[in-house]
Amino acid sequence: MRPHGDSMRQAIELMFFAYRDFTGEADAILTAYGFGRAHHRALYFVGRNPGVAVNELLAILKITKQSLARVLGQLIEEGYIHQESDSDDRRRRLLSLTDKGRRLEVLLTERQSRRIQRAFDAAGNGADAGFMRVLEAMIDDRGAVRLSGED
């Protein structure tokens, strides 16, 4: 009889299974393109923050530049991401999606959006707001990463 710990374990398991299925559809598409989840993340955050510098992307993703360099290099070479020098600071490489990159990004994001929307609909009134608030509260140092869409 540990209803408290039990509901925590339920939540832990839901996080595991939900995240796996949340990423599963996109993962399958990516495989067909010869990409992995890391490419998706780069694609997503470049799309979300056009003109983002490599440094900023590193801060968002919290991976090493060597790890990012691999996927970014592939995405640039295959024409999904475009880079240009910052005119103010020519060391900085500003990243943005090409049309090709945008199309793939939309394809992937659509699947995930639809899954979330379906879950919101199925979960009933107000569940979406609770979902967002709990996830928000679960994140470390909120406010550390500022995305273009927020403020």
Place this chain on the structure above:
Amino acid sequence: MRPHGDSMRQAIELMFFAYRDFTGEADAILTAYGFGRAHHRALYFVGRNPGVAVNELLAILKITKQSLARVLGQLIEEGYIHQESDSDDRRRRLLSLTDKGRRLEVLLTERQSRRIQRAFDAAGNGADAGFMRVLEAMIDDRGAVRLSGED
């Protein structure tokens, strides 16, 4: 002006950041033990389903037996998981946690439980129920995997 797609993108990002931080603490502990996230999952589900067979664990985790064999072998050899033959079907190896395994499992689960509990508290009334319902609805073929705690 795409409030709809924007809130979906917000949700996508929350899933990414929240899951990363949700697993982060446990990952750090595991590193100190020379283990990874895969060991955690095995440890967790064996703890949750004492006497589970390898086959059943594979069905829950949805990985190949070769992948599971690696982590399971380490956990058994280092005394975190105990195995014994099923007396009814002696091909089956029933898995359970040793005391040592239980201690590590509790250590890891405690961190995650606390993080979730904190998030529930911070998110306010009813948010926890909405959170659970949305995650539940996000999972593929609910009911496919029966855990001991459910019914």
Place this chain on the structure above:
DNA sequence: GCATATGTGTCAATATCGCTGACATAAAAT
């Protein structure tokens, strides 16, 4: 101008975790 700091790229080695394919063994089911 010179020294230092910053942004980026790259080479090399390593670890984790997933995969496929192939094969072996034991025991249960028919």
Place this chain on the structure above:
DNA sequence: ATTTTATGTCAGCGATATTGACACATATGC
């Protein structure tokens, strides 16, 4: 007796991450 099932194991591969070291261009501070 044959087939199916549960498990284990060997070998190799690919994606993603890591640390450490170094190179280069450019910006900034003195």
